Amino acid sequence: MAHAHKLSILRGTIKFKNVTQKIWGVLILLTIITAIEVVLGIYKPESLKAHFIGMKILNWIFIFLTVVKAYYITWDFMHMRDETASLRRMVVWTAVFLICYLIFILLQEGGYIESVYTSGFVKRDF
Amino acid sequence: MDTTVVNTDAKEKVWGGGNQPLNASYGKLMMWFFIVSDALTFSGFLAAYGFSRFKFIESWPIADEVFTHVPFLHGQEHPMIYVAFMTFVLIMSSVTMVLAVDAGHHMNKSKVTFYLFLTIIGGAIFVGSQAWEWATFIKGDHGAVQTRGGNILQFVDADGHRVKLADFVMAGTHDRTVHESKIGLWYVSEGTLPTYTIDEVVAGFEAHPELSIRTQLLDEHGHKTILSRDESLKQLKTNGRKIVEGANLKVNEYGTSLFADFFFFITGFHGFHVFSGVVINIIIFFNVILGTYERRGSYEMVEKVGLYWHFVDLVWVFVFTFFYLV
Numbered sequence: 001m002a003h004a005h006k007l008s009i010l011r012g013t014i015k016f017k018n019v020t021q022k023i024w025g026v027l028i029l030l031t032i033i034t035a036i037e038v039v040l041g042i043y044k045p046e047s048l049k050a051h052f053i054g055m056k057i058l059n060w061i062f063i064f065l066t067v068v069k070a071y072y073i074t075w076d077f078m079h080m081r082d083e084t085a086s087l088r089r090m091v092v093w094t095a096v097f098l099i100c101y102l103i104f105i106l107l108q109e110g111g112y113i114e115s116v117y118t119s120g121f122v123k124r125d126f
Numbered sequence: 127m128d129t130t131v132v133n134t135d136a137k138e139k140v141w142g143g144g145n146q147p148l149n150a151s152y153g154k155l156m157m158w159f160f161i162v163s164d165a166l167t168f169s170g171f172l173a174a175y176g177f178s179r180f181k182f183i184e185s186w187p188i189a190d191e192v193f194t195h196v197p198f199l200h201g202q203e204h205p206m207i208y209v210a211f212m213t214f215v216l217i218m219s220s221v222t223m224v225l226a227v228d229a230g231h232h233m234n235k236s237k238v239t240f241y242l243f244l245t246i247i248g249g250a251i252f253v254g255s256q257a258w259e260w261a262t263f264i265k266g267d268h269g270a271v272q273t274r275g276g277n278i279l280q281f282v283d284a285d286g287h288r289v290k291l292a293d294f295v296m297a298g299t300h301d302r303t304v305h306e307s308k309i310g311l312w313y314v315s316e317g318t319l320p321t322y323t324i325d326e327v328v329a330g331f332e333a334h335p336e337l338s339i340r341t342q343l344l345d346e347h348g349h350k351t352i353l354s355r356d357e358s359l360k361q362l363k364t365n366g367r368k369i370v371e372g373a374n375l376k377v378n379e380y381g382t383s384l385f386a387d388f389f390f391f392i393t394g395f396h397g398f399h400v401f402s403g404v405v406i407n408i409i410i411f412f413n414v415i416l417g418t419y420e421r422r423g424s425y426e427m428v429e430k431v432g433l434y435w436h437f438v439d440l441v442w443v444f445v446f447t448f449f450y451l452v
Contacts, residue, residue, distance in 0.1 A: 019228050027221045031214065038210040041190070041451045049348070059452045066447040070440055077224045077436040079429075087148040087158070095162050099169040106173040110180030117181070125341075126275040126365055 006081045009072070026076045033065050054111075157430045161437045164399075168441050171395065172448055175388045185277075185342040187381035188350070189450050191288075195262045209450050212255045213442065216400075219248025220439040227432045230425025235414065238428060242411045245435065249404040256397045263389065266372030270379040271327060273365035278381050280340040281331070282352060289337060291369070295322045295330035320369035327369065328362055342381050389449065396445055399438045406431050 007022055008015040009029070016022040040048075040058060048058040075081045080088055117124065148155060179186050190205040197208070226241035269291035271279045281289045300323065307315045331337055339358035343351045353361060370379045378386035410431050419425045 019231075020225065023221055023224050023228070027217065030217050034210065034213055034217070037447070037451060038206050041206050044190075062447050062451045066443055069443050073220065073436055073440045073443065077220050077439070078433055079227075084147070084149045087150060087155075090148075091158050091162055095165050098166055099173075102166075102169060103173045103176065106177040107180050110177040111183075113181045114183055118184070124275060125277065125343075126273065 005079075009076065022076065026072050030069055030072060033069050037062060037065055151426060153426065153430050154433070157433045161433065164437065165441070168392075168395070168444070171388075171392050172444060175392065175448060178384045178388065182382055182384070184344050185382060186344070187342075187378075187385045188344075188348070192263070192380045192385075193259070193450060195259075195267075197258060206450065208255070208259070209446060212252055212259075213446050215248050215251050215255070216439050216442050219245045219252070220436050222248065223432045223435045227425070227429045230419070230428045233420070233425070235417070235420055238414050238419075238425060239411070242407060242414060242428070246404055246407050246411060249400055249407065249435075253397060253400050253404065256393060256400070260390070260393070263386070264372050264374065266370075266379045268379065269369065269371045271324065271362065271366045272368040272370050272377060273361075274367050275365070276383070277342050277365075278370065278379060279361065279366060280350075280379070281337055282340045284336045284338075286340075286352060288340070291322060291327065291330075291371070294334045294337060295327050297322055298326055317374075320371055322369050324366055324369060328366070331362060332359070392445060392449070396438070396441055399441070403431075403435050403438050407435065 005019050005022075007018070009022070009026065014025060016025055040061065044058065048061065049056050051057075052060060074092075080092075116122065150158075193209060194203040194205045195208065196202070196204045222241045222244040226238050226245060229237035229241060267290070268280065268288045270281070273279060281291070281294070283289050300319075302319065304319055305314065305316050307313065335355065337358075338355050339353045339361055340350045341353060341361075345351050368377070370377045372379060373386040373389075375383070375387055375390065377383055380386075410428060413419060413427070414425075419427060
Protein backbone atom coordinates (compact mmCIF):
# COMPACT_ATOMS: atom_id res chain seq x y z
CA MET A 1 0.00 0.00 0.00
CA ALA A 2 2.58 2.47 -1.04
CA HIS A 3 0.42 4.80 -3.07
CA ALA A 4 0.25 8.38 -1.89
CA HIS A 5 -2.75 9.85 -0.06
CA LYS A 6 -4.31 13.12 -1.15
CA LEU A 7 -4.49 15.21 1.97
CA SER A 8 -6.73 18.17 1.21
CA ILE A 9 -10.53 18.49 1.35
CA LEU A 10 -13.04 21.14 0.16
CA ARG A 11 -11.17 21.56 -3.15
CA GLY A 12 -7.87 22.27 -1.43
CA THR A 13 -9.24 24.88 1.02
CA ILE A 14 -8.25 22.80 4.04
CA LYS A 15 -4.98 20.88 3.93
CA PHE A 16 -3.86 18.29 6.45
CA LYS A 17 -0.38 17.15 7.46
CA ASN A 18 -1.14 13.40 7.63
CA VAL A 19 -3.90 10.85 7.13
CA THR A 20 -4.90 10.70 10.80
CA GLN A 21 -5.36 14.45 10.93
CA LYS A 22 -7.45 14.36 7.76
CA ILE A 23 -9.73 11.68 9.26
CA TRP A 24 -10.43 13.84 12.34
CA GLY A 25 -11.01 16.84 10.09
CA VAL A 26 -13.60 14.92 8.08
CA LEU A 27 -15.26 13.75 11.32
CA ILE A 28 -15.61 17.37 12.44
CA LEU A 29 -17.09 18.31 9.06
CA LEU A 30 -19.62 15.42 9.16
CA THR A 31 -20.57 16.25 12.75
CA ILE A 32 -21.22 19.90 11.85
CA ILE A 33 -23.42 18.86 8.91
CA THR A 34 -25.37 16.39 11.07
CA ALA A 35 -25.83 19.07 13.74
CA ILE A 36 -27.23 21.48 11.13
CA GLU A 37 -29.63 18.78 9.94
CA VAL A 38 -30.81 17.99 13.46
CA VAL A 39 -31.35 21.66 14.38
CA LEU A 40 -33.29 22.27 11.14
CA GLY A 41 -35.24 19.04 11.76
CA ILE A 42 -36.26 20.10 15.27
CA TYR A 43 -37.14 23.72 14.57
CA LYS A 44 -38.33 23.43 10.94
CA PRO A 45 -38.17 27.19 10.14
CA GLU A 46 -41.43 28.48 8.62
CA SER A 47 -39.49 30.41 5.96
CA LEU A 48 -38.08 27.19 4.47
CA LYS A 49 -41.48 25.57 3.99
CA ALA A 50 -42.11 27.18 0.59
CA HIS A 51 -42.33 24.73 -2.27
CA PHE A 52 -39.67 24.37 -4.95
CA ILE A 53 -39.93 21.76 -7.74
CA GLY A 54 -42.53 19.65 -5.94
CA MET A 55 -40.89 19.65 -2.50
CA LYS A 56 -40.30 21.96 0.45
CA ILE A 57 -37.03 23.92 0.29
CA LEU A 58 -36.20 22.41 3.69
CA ASN A 59 -36.34 18.90 2.20
CA TRP A 60 -34.06 19.92 -0.66
CA ILE A 61 -31.58 21.25 1.92
CA PHE A 62 -31.71 17.93 3.81
CA ILE A 63 -31.11 15.95 0.62
CA PHE A 64 -28.25 18.23 -0.44
CA LEU A 65 -26.54 17.93 2.98
CA THR A 66 -26.99 14.15 2.86
CA VAL A 67 -25.28 13.93 -0.52
CA VAL A 68 -22.44 16.08 0.85
CA LYS A 69 -22.04 13.68 3.77
CA ALA A 70 -22.13 10.68 1.41
CA TYR A 71 -19.40 12.32 -0.68
CA TYR A 72 -17.03 12.70 2.25
CA ILE A 73 -17.71 9.19 3.59
CA THR A 74 -16.98 7.68 0.16
CA TRP A 75 -14.07 9.93 -0.78
CA ASP A 76 -12.18 10.01 2.52
CA PHE A 77 -13.31 7.05 4.65
CA MET A 78 -13.56 4.64 1.72
CA HIS A 79 -10.42 6.16 0.13
CA MET A 80 -12.14 6.89 -3.19
CA ARG A 81 -9.98 10.01 -3.40
CA ASP A 82 -6.89 7.80 -3.73
CA GLU A 83 -8.27 5.32 -6.28
CA THR A 84 -7.73 5.62 -10.02
CA ALA A 85 -10.17 7.79 -11.94
CA SER A 86 -11.52 4.80 -13.89
CA LEU A 87 -12.40 2.83 -10.74
CA ARG A 88 -14.02 5.92 -9.22
CA ARG A 89 -16.14 6.61 -12.29
CA MET A 90 -17.15 2.97 -12.67
CA VAL A 91 -18.52 2.83 -9.15
CA VAL A 92 -19.94 6.32 -8.76
CA TRP A 93 -21.55 7.05 -12.11
CA THR A 94 -23.13 3.59 -12.44
CA ALA A 95 -24.77 3.92 -9.05
CA VAL A 96 -25.74 7.59 -9.52
CA PHE A 97 -27.35 6.94 -12.92
CA LEU A 98 -29.32 3.86 -11.85
CA ILE A 99 -30.48 5.39 -8.56
CA CYS A 100 -31.64 8.64 -10.20
CA TYR A 101 -33.53 6.65 -12.84
CA LEU A 102 -35.22 4.48 -10.22
CA ILE A 103 -36.18 7.41 -8.01
CA PHE A 104 -37.58 9.40 -10.93
CA ILE A 105 -39.77 6.54 -12.14
CA LEU A 106 -41.15 5.55 -8.74
CA LEU A 107 -41.84 9.08 -7.51
CA GLN A 108 -43.51 10.01 -10.79
CA GLU A 109 -45.78 6.97 -10.51
CA GLY A 110 -46.51 7.65 -6.83
CA GLY A 111 -47.57 11.21 -7.67
CA TYR A 112 -49.83 9.93 -10.43
CA ILE A 113 -51.58 7.43 -8.15
CA GLU A 114 -52.04 10.19 -5.57
CA SER A 115 -53.78 12.32 -8.20
CA VAL A 116 -56.09 9.40 -9.06
CA TYR A 117 -56.94 9.00 -5.38
CA THR A 118 -57.73 12.68 -4.82
CA SER A 119 -59.58 13.44 -8.06
CA GLY A 120 -60.69 10.06 -9.35
CA PHE A 121 -63.77 9.25 -7.25
CA VAL A 122 -61.94 6.90 -4.89
CA LYS A 123 -63.50 7.05 -1.42
CA ARG A 124 -60.94 6.76 1.36
CA ASP A 125 -62.44 8.57 4.35
CA PHE A 126 -64.69 5.99 5.92
CA MET B 127 3.47 -10.81 -0.45
CA ASP B 128 -0.05 -10.28 -1.67
CA THR B 129 -1.94 -13.56 -2.03
CA THR B 130 -4.71 -12.22 -4.20
CA VAL B 131 -2.75 -10.37 -6.85
CA VAL B 132 -0.62 -12.03 -9.49
CA ASN B 133 2.17 -9.66 -10.38
CA THR B 134 3.52 -10.22 -13.86
CA ASP B 135 5.73 -7.68 -15.48
CA ALA B 136 4.37 -8.28 -19.00
CA LYS B 137 2.76 -4.89 -19.63
CA GLU B 138 1.70 -5.88 -23.14
CA LYS B 139 -0.47 -8.79 -21.97
CA VAL B 140 -3.58 -6.63 -21.42
CA TRP B 141 -5.98 -9.56 -21.91
CA GLY B 142 -3.82 -12.03 -20.05
CA GLY B 143 -4.37 -10.63 -16.58
CA GLY B 144 -0.94 -9.08 -16.38
CA ASN B 145 -2.09 -5.49 -16.49
CA GLN B 146 -3.78 -3.70 -13.57
CA PRO B 147 -5.62 -0.72 -15.06
CA LEU B 148 -7.53 -0.02 -11.83
CA ASN B 149 -4.50 -0.37 -9.59
CA ALA B 150 -6.56 -2.24 -6.97
CA SER B 151 -6.42 -5.84 -5.80
CA TYR B 152 -9.00 -8.46 -6.78
CA GLY B 153 -10.49 -8.53 -3.27
CA LYS B 154 -11.01 -4.78 -3.12
CA LEU B 155 -12.62 -4.69 -6.55
CA MET B 156 -15.01 -7.47 -5.58
CA MET B 157 -15.93 -5.55 -2.42
CA TRP B 158 -16.72 -2.52 -4.59
CA PHE B 159 -18.87 -4.70 -6.87
CA PHE B 160 -20.80 -5.92 -3.84
CA ILE B 161 -21.18 -2.39 -2.46
CA VAL B 162 -22.60 -1.05 -5.73
CA SER B 163 -25.16 -3.87 -5.94
CA ASP B 164 -26.09 -3.50 -2.27
CA ALA B 165 -26.44 0.25 -2.73
CA LEU B 166 -28.93 -0.45 -5.52
CA THR B 167 -30.88 -2.79 -3.23
CA PHE B 168 -31.12 -0.12 -0.54
CA SER B 169 -32.08 2.57 -3.02
CA GLY B 170 -34.81 0.22 -4.29
CA PHE B 171 -36.22 0.10 -0.76
CA LEU B 172 -35.91 3.83 -0.16
CA ALA B 173 -37.42 4.66 -3.55
CA ALA B 174 -40.34 2.32 -2.75
CA TYR B 175 -40.76 4.24 0.50
CA GLY B 176 -40.81 7.47 -1.53
CA PHE B 177 -43.36 5.95 -3.88
CA SER B 178 -45.74 5.11 -1.03
CA ARG B 179 -45.18 8.45 0.55
CA PHE B 180 -45.98 10.34 -2.64
CA LYS B 181 -49.03 8.12 -3.01
CA PHE B 182 -50.30 9.13 0.45
CA ILE B 183 -48.64 12.55 0.51
CA GLU B 184 -51.54 14.25 2.33
CA SER B 185 -51.88 11.69 5.12
CA TRP B 186 -48.34 10.42 5.87
CA PRO B 187 -47.35 10.28 9.59
CA ILE B 188 -45.06 13.05 10.88
CA ALA B 189 -41.80 11.37 11.95
CA ASP B 190 -41.15 14.03 14.62
CA GLU B 191 -44.30 12.89 16.45
CA VAL B 192 -43.44 9.20 16.17
CA PHE B 193 -39.79 9.01 17.25
CA THR B 194 -39.73 11.28 20.30
CA HIS B 195 -38.38 8.93 22.92
CA VAL B 196 -35.01 8.91 24.65
CA PRO B 197 -34.02 6.09 27.04
CA PHE B 198 -34.45 6.87 30.77
CA LEU B 199 -36.44 10.05 30.02
CA HIS B 200 -39.97 8.74 30.43
CA GLY B 201 -42.89 10.79 29.20
CA GLN B 202 -40.73 13.55 27.75
CA GLU B 203 -40.75 14.36 24.07
CA HIS B 204 -37.39 14.92 22.40
CA PRO B 205 -37.76 14.39 18.67
CA MET B 206 -34.54 13.67 16.73
CA ILE B 207 -32.22 13.61 19.75
CA TYR B 208 -31.80 9.85 20.04
CA VAL B 209 -31.49 9.25 16.29
CA ALA B 210 -28.89 12.01 16.12
CA PHE B 211 -26.98 10.19 18.86
CA MET B 212 -27.20 6.91 16.91
CA THR B 213 -25.96 8.63 13.76
CA PHE B 214 -23.04 10.08 15.65
CA VAL B 215 -22.14 6.67 17.14
CA LEU B 216 -22.09 5.12 13.67
CA ILE B 217 -20.00 7.91 12.13
CA MET B 218 -17.64 7.67 15.10
CA SER B 219 -17.22 3.92 14.58
CA SER B 220 -16.50 4.65 10.92
CA VAL B 221 -13.73 6.97 12.07
CA THR B 222 -12.16 4.35 14.34
CA MET B 223 -12.39 1.87 11.43
CA VAL B 224 -10.55 4.18 9.06
CA LEU B 225 -7.95 4.77 11.79
CA ALA B 226 -7.53 0.99 12.05
CA VAL B 227 -7.03 0.77 8.28
CA ASP B 228 -4.44 3.53 8.47
CA ALA B 229 -2.62 1.80 11.33
CA GLY B 230 -2.66 -1.33 9.16
CA HIS B 231 -0.85 0.55 6.40
CA HIS B 232 1.88 1.25 8.94
CA MET B 233 1.87 -2.41 10.08
CA ASN B 234 1.11 -1.31 13.64
CA LYS B 235 -0.58 -4.37 15.15
CA SER B 236 -1.45 -2.95 18.57
CA LYS B 237 -3.10 0.15 17.11
CA VAL B 238 -5.14 -1.91 14.63
CA THR B 239 -6.32 -4.08 17.54
CA PHE B 240 -7.30 -1.08 19.65
CA TYR B 241 -9.21 0.76 16.89
CA LEU B 242 -10.98 -2.41 15.70
CA PHE B 243 -12.11 -2.99 19.27
CA LEU B 244 -13.59 0.52 19.45
CA THR B 245 -15.32 -0.07 16.10
CA ILE B 246 -16.96 -3.24 17.40
CA ILE B 247 -18.16 -1.41 20.53
CA GLY B 248 -19.66 1.39 18.39
CA GLY B 249 -21.46 -1.12 16.18
CA ALA B 250 -22.85 -2.93 19.21
CA ILE B 251 -24.15 0.33 20.72
CA PHE B 252 -25.84 1.15 17.41
CA VAL B 253 -27.55 -2.25 17.05
CA GLY B 254 -28.69 -2.06 20.67
CA SER B 255 -30.14 1.43 20.14
CA GLN B 256 -31.99 0.23 17.09
CA ALA B 257 -33.47 -2.68 19.04
CA TRP B 258 -34.62 -0.24 21.70
CA GLU B 259 -36.16 2.02 19.08
CA TRP B 260 -38.03 -0.92 17.56
CA ALA B 261 -39.32 -1.98 20.98
CA THR B 262 -40.57 1.56 21.72
CA PHE B 263 -42.25 1.80 18.33
CA ILE B 264 -43.93 -1.61 18.67
CA LYS B 265 -45.20 -0.76 22.16
CA GLY B 266 -46.57 2.62 21.10
CA ASP B 267 -47.48 5.35 23.55
CA HIS B 268 -50.99 6.75 23.13
CA GLY B 269 -53.23 4.26 21.38
CA ALA B 270 -55.74 5.07 18.66
CA VAL B 271 -58.87 3.84 16.91
CA GLN B 272 -58.93 2.41 13.41
CA THR B 273 -61.91 3.04 11.13
CA ARG B 274 -63.60 0.68 8.70
CA GLY B 275 -61.56 2.17 5.86
CA GLY B 276 -58.30 1.57 7.73
CA ASN B 277 -57.72 5.20 8.74
CA ILE B 278 -56.37 6.07 12.18
CA LEU B 279 -58.23 8.34 14.62
CA GLN B 280 -56.14 9.79 17.44
CA PHE B 281 -57.41 11.58 20.55
CA VAL B 282 -56.34 15.10 21.51
CA ASP B 283 -57.25 17.50 24.31
CA ALA B 284 -58.33 21.13 23.97
CA ASP B 285 -54.71 22.26 23.38
CA GLY B 286 -54.19 19.73 20.59
CA HIS B 287 -51.88 17.47 22.63
CA ARG B 288 -52.36 13.75 22.20
CA VAL B 289 -54.17 11.91 25.00
CA LYS B 290 -53.59 8.31 25.99
CA LEU B 291 -56.49 5.88 25.82
CA ALA B 292 -55.70 4.89 29.41
CA ASP B 293 -56.33 8.49 30.54
CA PHE B 294 -60.01 8.56 29.62
CA VAL B 295 -61.22 5.01 28.99
CA MET B 296 -62.41 2.74 31.79
CA ALA B 297 -61.76 -0.91 31.06
CA GLY B 298 -64.74 -3.09 32.00
CA THR B 299 -64.79 -6.83 32.48
CA HIS B 300 -64.32 -8.70 29.22
CA ASP B 301 -65.77 -12.15 28.58
CA ARG B 302 -63.81 -12.53 25.39
CA THR B 303 -60.47 -14.36 25.75
CA VAL B 304 -57.70 -14.81 23.22
CA HIS B 305 -58.57 -17.56 20.78
CA GLU B 306 -55.92 -20.27 20.68
CA SER B 307 -55.76 -22.97 18.05
CA LYS B 308 -55.76 -25.68 20.73
CA ILE B 309 -59.16 -24.73 22.17
CA GLY B 310 -61.10 -24.01 18.99
CA LEU B 311 -60.59 -24.18 15.28
CA TRP B 312 -57.08 -25.55 14.93
CA TYR B 313 -56.34 -23.51 11.82
CA VAL B 314 -57.42 -20.17 13.30
CA SER B 315 -55.34 -18.08 15.68
CA GLU B 316 -55.20 -14.43 16.71
CA GLY B 317 -52.85 -11.99 18.34
CA THR B 318 -53.14 -10.22 21.69
CA LEU B 319 -56.54 -8.67 22.35
CA PRO B 320 -56.62 -4.88 22.89
CA THR B 321 -57.05 -3.60 26.44
CA TYR B 322 -60.36 -1.88 25.66
CA THR B 323 -63.38 -2.47 23.47
CA ILE B 324 -64.63 0.12 21.02
CA ASP B 325 -67.79 0.69 23.14
CA GLU B 326 -65.67 1.53 26.19
CA VAL B 327 -63.69 4.05 24.14
CA VAL B 328 -66.90 5.68 22.86
CA ALA B 329 -68.28 5.85 26.43
CA GLY B 330 -65.03 7.37 27.72
CA PHE B 331 -64.96 9.88 24.89
CA GLU B 332 -68.56 10.97 25.62
CA ALA B 333 -67.73 11.43 29.30
CA HIS B 334 -64.82 13.81 28.51
CA PRO B 335 -66.19 16.84 26.60
CA GLU B 336 -62.73 18.45 26.24
CA LEU B 337 -61.51 15.69 23.90
CA SER B 338 -61.68 15.69 20.13
CA ILE B 339 -60.37 13.55 17.30
CA ARG B 340 -57.35 14.09 15.11
CA THR B 341 -57.39 12.46 11.67
CA GLN B 342 -54.51 11.39 9.45
CA LEU B 343 -55.07 14.21 6.97
CA LEU B 344 -52.49 17.01 6.85
CA ASP B 345 -53.68 20.61 6.45
CA GLU B 346 -51.89 23.22 4.36
CA HIS B 347 -49.44 23.98 7.21
CA GLY B 348 -48.43 20.32 7.52
CA HIS B 349 -50.34 19.74 10.78
CA LYS B 350 -52.85 16.94 11.29
CA THR B 351 -56.52 17.96 10.98
CA ILE B 352 -58.47 18.17 14.26
CA LEU B 353 -62.22 17.60 13.99
CA SER B 354 -64.83 19.56 15.95
CA ARG B 355 -66.48 17.84 18.91
CA ASP B 356 -69.65 16.95 16.96
CA GLU B 357 -67.77 15.66 13.95
CA SER B 358 -65.48 13.70 16.28
CA LEU B 359 -68.40 11.94 17.97
CA LYS B 360 -70.02 11.17 14.63
CA GLN B 361 -66.79 9.85 13.11
CA LEU B 362 -66.01 7.69 16.14
CA LYS B 363 -69.51 6.20 16.38
CA THR B 364 -70.14 5.52 12.69
CA ASN B 365 -66.66 4.47 11.53
CA GLY B 366 -64.60 3.46 14.59
CA ARG B 367 -64.03 -0.30 14.52
CA LYS B 368 -60.82 -1.39 16.19
CA ILE B 369 -58.47 -0.35 18.99
CA VAL B 370 -54.83 0.01 17.96
CA GLU B 371 -52.06 0.08 20.56
CA GLY B 372 -48.55 0.40 19.16
CA ALA B 373 -47.44 -0.76 15.76
CA ASN B 374 -46.91 -3.99 13.87
CA LEU B 375 -46.94 -5.06 10.23
CA LYS B 376 -50.75 -4.83 10.01
CA VAL B 377 -51.69 -1.73 11.97
CA ASN B 378 -49.92 1.33 13.30
CA GLU B 379 -51.31 3.82 15.79
CA TYR B 380 -49.37 6.69 14.20
CA GLY B 381 -51.08 6.51 10.79
CA THR B 382 -50.89 4.41 7.64
CA SER B 383 -49.64 0.87 8.20
CA LEU B 384 -47.23 1.28 5.26
CA PHE B 385 -45.16 3.63 7.42
CA ALA B 386 -44.58 0.87 9.99
CA ASP B 387 -43.98 -1.73 7.28
CA PHE B 388 -41.25 0.33 5.64
CA PHE B 389 -39.77 1.29 9.00
CA PHE B 390 -39.43 -2.35 10.04
CA PHE B 391 -38.20 -3.47 6.64
CA ILE B 392 -35.63 -0.77 5.88
CA THR B 393 -34.20 -0.20 9.36
CA GLY B 394 -34.35 -3.97 9.88
CA PHE B 395 -32.40 -4.65 6.72
CA HIS B 396 -29.90 -1.98 7.67
CA GLY B 397 -29.67 -3.30 11.23
CA PHE B 398 -28.97 -6.75 9.82
CA HIS B 399 -26.10 -5.24 7.81
CA VAL B 400 -24.70 -3.59 10.94
CA PHE B 401 -25.04 -6.87 12.82
CA SER B 402 -23.19 -8.85 10.14
CA GLY B 403 -20.61 -6.04 10.01
CA VAL B 404 -20.01 -6.44 13.74
CA VAL B 405 -19.64 -10.22 13.32
CA ILE B 406 -17.14 -9.80 10.47
CA ASN B 407 -15.27 -7.17 12.51
CA ILE B 408 -15.01 -9.60 15.42
CA ILE B 409 -13.56 -12.30 13.13
CA ILE B 410 -11.04 -9.82 11.74
CA PHE B 411 -10.27 -8.63 15.27
CA PHE B 412 -9.27 -12.13 16.36
CA ASN B 413 -7.26 -12.62 13.18
CA VAL B 414 -5.35 -9.43 13.98
CA ILE B 415 -4.68 -10.61 17.55
CA LEU B 416 -3.51 -14.00 16.28
CA GLY B 417 -1.13 -12.23 13.93
CA THR B 418 -2.61 -13.63 10.69
CA TYR B 419 -2.14 -10.39 8.77
CA GLU B 420 1.24 -9.75 10.34
CA ARG B 421 2.41 -13.05 8.85
CA ARG B 422 0.68 -12.31 5.54
CA GLY B 423 2.59 -9.06 5.41
CA SER B 424 -0.44 -6.91 4.64
CA TYR B 425 -3.48 -5.65 6.51
CA GLU B 426 -5.53 -5.41 3.35
CA MET B 427 -8.29 -7.57 4.84
CA VAL B 428 -8.95 -4.82 7.41
CA GLU B 429 -9.26 -2.38 4.51
CA LYS B 430 -11.79 -4.57 2.67
CA VAL B 431 -13.94 -5.07 5.76
CA GLY B 432 -13.53 -1.35 6.42
CA LEU B 433 -15.07 -0.62 3.02
CA TYR B 434 -18.13 -2.65 4.01
CA TRP B 435 -18.34 -0.94 7.39
CA HIS B 436 -18.21 2.55 5.84
CA PHE B 437 -20.88 1.49 3.37
CA VAL B 438 -23.20 0.58 6.25
CA ASP B 439 -22.58 4.07 7.66
CA LEU B 440 -23.27 5.58 4.23
CA VAL B 441 -26.63 3.82 3.99
CA TRP B 442 -27.59 5.01 7.47
CA VAL B 443 -26.96 8.61 6.42
CA PHE B 444 -29.66 8.17 3.77
CA VAL B 445 -32.06 6.23 6.01
CA PHE B 446 -31.68 8.99 8.62
CA THR B 447 -32.59 11.67 6.08
CA PHE B 448 -35.55 9.94 4.48
CA PHE B 449 -37.09 8.42 7.61
CA TYR B 450 -36.48 11.05 10.24
CA LEU B 451 -35.85 14.38 8.52
CA VAL B 452 -37.74 14.75 5.25
